[in-house]
Amino acid sequence: MLIDPISTRRLHNQRIMRTGLETAADIVDWLGAVQAQEYEPATWALALRMDGTPVRRDLEDAFEAGLILRTHVMRPTWHFVTQESIRWLLELTGPCVQRRMATYNRQLELDPPTMTRAAKIFERSLRDRQFLTRTELGERLRRAGLDASAMRLAHLAMHAELEGVICSGPRRGKQFTYALVAERAPQARRLERDEALAELARRFLRSHGPATVRDFVWWSGMATADAKRGFEACRAASEAIDGLTYWSVASGAGSLRDATAHLLPIYDEYLVAYRDRVAVPHAPSGITSESGQRVIFQHAAIVDGHIAGTWRTFRGPRDVTVTVTPLRRLKRDERRALANAGERYQRFLESPVEVQID
Numbered sequence: 001m002l003i004d005p006i007s008t009r010r011l012h013n014q015r016i017m018r019t020g021l022e023t024a025a026d027i028v029d030w031l032g033a034v035q036a037q038e039y040e041p042a043t044w045a046l047a048l049r050m051d052g053t054p055v056r057r058d059l060e061d062a063f064e065a066g067l068i069l070r071t072h073v074m075r076p077t078w079h080f081v082t083q084e085s086i087r088w089l090l091e092l093t094g095p096c097v098q099r100r101m102a103t104y105n106r107q108l109e110l111d112p113p114t115m116t117r118a119a120k121i122f123e124r125s126l127r128d129r130q131f132l133t134r135t136e137l138g139e140r141l142r143r144a145g146l147d148a149s150a151m152r153l154a155h156l157a158m159h160a161e162l163e164g165v166i167c168s169g170p171r172r173g174k175q176f177t178y179a180l181v182a183e184r185a186p187q188a189r190r191l192e193r194d195e196a197l198a199e200l201a202r203r204f205l206r207s208h209g210p211a212t213v214r215d216f217v218w219w220s221g222m223a224t225a226d227a228k229r230g231f232e233a234c235r236a237a238s239e240a241i242d243g244l245t246y247w248s249v250a251s252g253a254g255s256l257r258d259a260t261a262h263l264l265p266i267y268d269e270y271l272v273a274y275r276d277r278v279a280v281p282h283a284p285s286g287i288t289s290e291s292g293q294r295v296i297f298q299h300a301a302i303v304d305g306h307i308a309g310t311w312r313t314f315r316g317p318r319d320v321t322v323t324v325t326p327l328r329r330l331k332r333d334e335r336r337a338l339a340n341a342g343e344r345y346q347r348f349l350e351s352p353v354e355v356q357i358d
Helices: 004-013 024-031 039-047 056-064 086-107 112-126 134-143 150-162 193-208 213-220 224-233 332-349
Strands: 068-072 078-082 166-168 178-180 237-241 244-248 261-264 286-288 294-296 299-303 306-315 320-326 353-357
Touching (some): 004 193, 024 039, 024 068, 024 078, 039 056, 039 332, 068 150, 078 086, 086 150, 112 150, 112 166, 134 150, 193 224, 213 244, 299 332, 332 353
Parallel strands (some): 320 353
Antiparallel strands (some): 237 244
16 A cells, blocks of 8 residues: 555655745745635744744745735635736636635625625725725725624625725734735736636645645636646646655755654645545544643644654743653654754744654
8 A cells, every 4th residue: 555655756746845935925925825814824934944943033024025925716715826827716706606605605694796896895995005004994885884793894805806996915013914916916926717627736746746736626616627637738647646646747856854843733635635634634623642631733734754743832931841751652863853843833832842752
């Protein structure tokens, strides 16, 4: 049963165990898009794939400058995308997400004219780089006589994102703001649908492969027929492993890292991007540790490509404690490798980090 080669190749292709990309935009471009509803963990997901020792401020600077953008795309959740890709990604996958959201919009009595009107209000309000929070956009809607209760406002903002009108602006303290896509990504590419489909399939397979058609359907939100066309268009190669058909494309060069253990954040692409979970089984939301303690699964501690435990952070006044709860008995060298992974996280946070393994 050839399972381990899949996890090893994915670690390489996802740039967790291979060098060669230096910036946050490089990583997002390589992966295609990066799930990012949890903003701070998602910035760590980018940093742990980057060369050198990026710190959190580096990721913040890239986000503030709009080199990476955060918007709803592919699935009904936020993703990081690049300036270059935001338009063709939205035009390709946005209609699929809109169809999935239609039932919820009807329940909220949000008809197309209302959503179009709200998007136009957002556009006028944000013009000339007037970055506004969601609450402030809600105030603009109320002034125009539109009901902007919390859920309606969230869905109206998502609709405007999926239509390519708005996306993330720079943060204001800890608050997120919105900006116009036209101003935040003025040079964004546009692609014909078939070209965009092939490009998305190629980016997914080079960075997430080996992967199944079901994996790409889940990750991209596209239909199965589109997924198969995309794989064919990017000339993906298939192989049968353990009863499943996996697809890959060439993924380029890069030196290997020494690390065998990694502290992956919640919703990391290494885990969340796959529907077929035989090669790298996912942990359930609630787990029982080796000591018999019931814990809620948060972030994944990975050893040799497989989930060895879950980890949490506890912030003190001067330092951060990372507590790892193993799912199995860890060997001495595995414990040492997890401690070394904590050192990289320490460099990212620019704060002392102590790794404790229960």
